[in-house]
Amino acid sequence: MMRATVCLLTATTLLGGCVTANIDEMTFDAPVAGMGEGSIVILGRRHAPDYDTEPDFIDCIGGHVSRGDAGISVIPERQFIDSLYPWFEPRTAPLSIESVDRLMTVPSVANKLGELDLQYMIWIDGRTEDTNSSGSMTCGVGPTGAGCFGFGTWGTESEYEATIWNFGEGSEVGRMSAQTSGQSYMPAVVVPIPIIAPVQDTACESLGNQLLQYLSAEF
Amino acid sequence: MVERLLDLTTLGRKAKSALALNCLLILAACSSREVVVEGTFPTPVVDPVPVSVGVLFTKEFREHELVDDATGRGEASWRVSTGVAQVDFWSTLLPAFFQNVVFIESYEDLNTYDVDAVFIPEVVDVQYAIPLYTNVKVYEIWMRYQLSLVEPEQLKDDENQAITTENAQPFVQWPLTAYGKTPTAFLQSDTDAVNEAAVMALRDAGANFITSFGRVPGVLDWVANPEETQ
Numbered sequence: 001m002m003r004a005t006v007c008l009l010t011a012t013t014l015l016g017g018c019v020t021a022n023i024d025e026m027t028f029d030a031p032v033a034g035m036g037e038g039s040i041v042i043l044g045r046r047h048a049p050d051y052d053t054e055p056d057f058i059d060c061i062g063g064h065v066s067r068g069d070a071g072i073s074v075i076p077e078r079q080f081i082d083s084l085y086p087w088f089e090p091r092t093a094p095l096s097i098e099s100v101d102r103l104m105t106v107p108s109v110a111n112k113l114g115e116l117d118l119q120y121m122i123w124i125d126g127r128t129e130d131t132n133s134s135g136s137m138t139c140g141v142g143p144t145g146a147g148c149f150g151f152g153t154w155g156t157e158s159e160y161e162a163t164i165w166n167f168g169e170g171s172e173v174g175r176m177s178a179q180t181s182g183q184s185y186m187p188a189v190v191v192p193i194p195i196i197a198p199v200q201d202t203a204c205e206s207l208g209n210q211l212l213q214y215l216s217a218e219f
Numbered sequence: 220m221v222e223r224l225l226d227l228t229t230l231g232r233k234a235k236s237a238l239a240l241n242c243l244l245i246l247a248a249c250s251s252r253e254v255v256v257e258g259t260f261p262t263p264v265v266d267p268v269p270v271s272v273g274v275l276f277t278k279e280f281r282e283h284e285l286v287d288d289a290t291g292r293g294e295a296s297w298r299v300s301t302g303v304a305q306v307d308f309w310s311t312l313l314p315a316f317f318q319n320v321v322f323i324e325s326y327e328d329l330n331t332y333d334v335d336a337v338f339i340p341e342v343v344d345v346q347y348a349i350p351l352y353t354n355v356k357v358y359e360i361w362m363r364y365q366l367s368l369v370e371p372e373q374l375k376d377d378e379n380q381a382i383t384t385e386n387a388q389p390f391v392q393w394p395l396t397a398y399g400k401t402p403t404a405f406l407q408s409d410t411d412a413v414n415e416a417a418v419m420a421l422r423d424a425g426a427n428f429i430t431s432f433g434r435v436p437g438v439l440d441w442v443a444n445p446e447e448t449q
């Protein structure tokens with residue numbers, strides 16, 4: 001009985017809810033032999049009034065790109081923003097590559113960007129949010145033990161767009177997007193068993209793969 | 220996941236009683252929230268303005284705090300102390316922004332240091348919003364400052380050998396607004412989120428100060444001729 005319960009728990013924990021992903025891409029001037037020397041930075045947009053692009057999502061994409069091609073140097077977002085304070089704060093962050101040209105007229109900023117040897121700046125805009133939820137669960141505690149019974153479900157949607165700026169050429173060279181959605185479930189027979197749809201992780205992987213295809217010769 | 224489970228849960232009677240008792244204890248402990256804002260602030264990347272400035276942080280500025288007492292059932296009282304963080308932040312920003320900066324702490328400092336002007340920041344207003352009140356999943360902080368540039372001579376109270384700001388007439392004075400927000404996050408407490416929003420607001424204050432300084436009426440003339448303009 002105990003063994004069966006453990007097996008059931010392991011199996012259901014390993015199961016993920018289903019995720020649907022739509023990816024789209026429009027790029028120009030991809031580096032044929034990979035981006036070579038230099039570094040990239042991936043930054044989240046944070047100027048919308050009701051949401052911020054999640055920092056952990058930006059870290060996830062950066063990690064995915066670094067793991068995919070060890071030759072690509074990814075500058076961590078927080079380190080980049082702090083080292084160029086205050087020019088990449090929500091109030092001051094450039095919204096177009098033309099604004100970067102204006103920023104480069106400040107000598108200390110131009111020097112700092114030169115030190116970083118930045119080849120590409122990638123902006124990510126979007127968010128993940130829960131949508132509908134339904135179901136109910138009853139939990140009880142008694143002298144003989146505690147347990148839950150019921151079923152709950154909720155949906156999650158992610159929508160992100162990446163914009164790639166080529167620093168050397170001073171131009172926007174591509175846009176990529178990933179829209180993912182999924183339904184998570186939590187049945188409970190004594191113990192609640194979460195079956196989580198990895199919606200944001202799928203969006204991270206999708207965008208990360210698209211970026212690798214653009215920047216890396218190995219991918 | 221735990222959050223989701225709690226959302227979905229309907230408890231039995233005994234469990235409800237136990238939970239109600241726990242909630243009462245928790246509410247009694249959590250009816251007041253206190254935040255002493257703390258964070259790390261980067262040195263700005265700017266080309267320094269070629270003037271020599273004294274910086275005076277008044278007692279009110281050093282000890283600034285927002286106090287908001289609860290007015291209704293289910294609300295919590297808030298005390299957000301920003302003074303220490305304000306001093307920390309402006310002490311990092313100003314020495315990088317002006318070519319020479321000294322911090323004025325006594326009457327003797329005013330006599331010792333030869334500065335073109337004394338910069339005095341003042342926090343006029345701080346407001347906050349949390350998801351409980353707005354139904355938007357972000358914590359927000361607004362700050363409004365009044366910034367002044369004053370002749371050093373005007374701050375001297377020779378009779379009492381002290382600094383006074385009472386009769387000082389700034390030759391340049393301007394308002395500055397700042398805004399910071401942080402989204403809700405699972406397992407993040409209200410106080411942590413408000414602290415993070417306040418740090419973002421301070422960073423925004425610096426960004427606004429640096430990018431708008433040259434557009435303040437009278438500032439460019441003063442920078443061009445620091446001694447004549449006053």
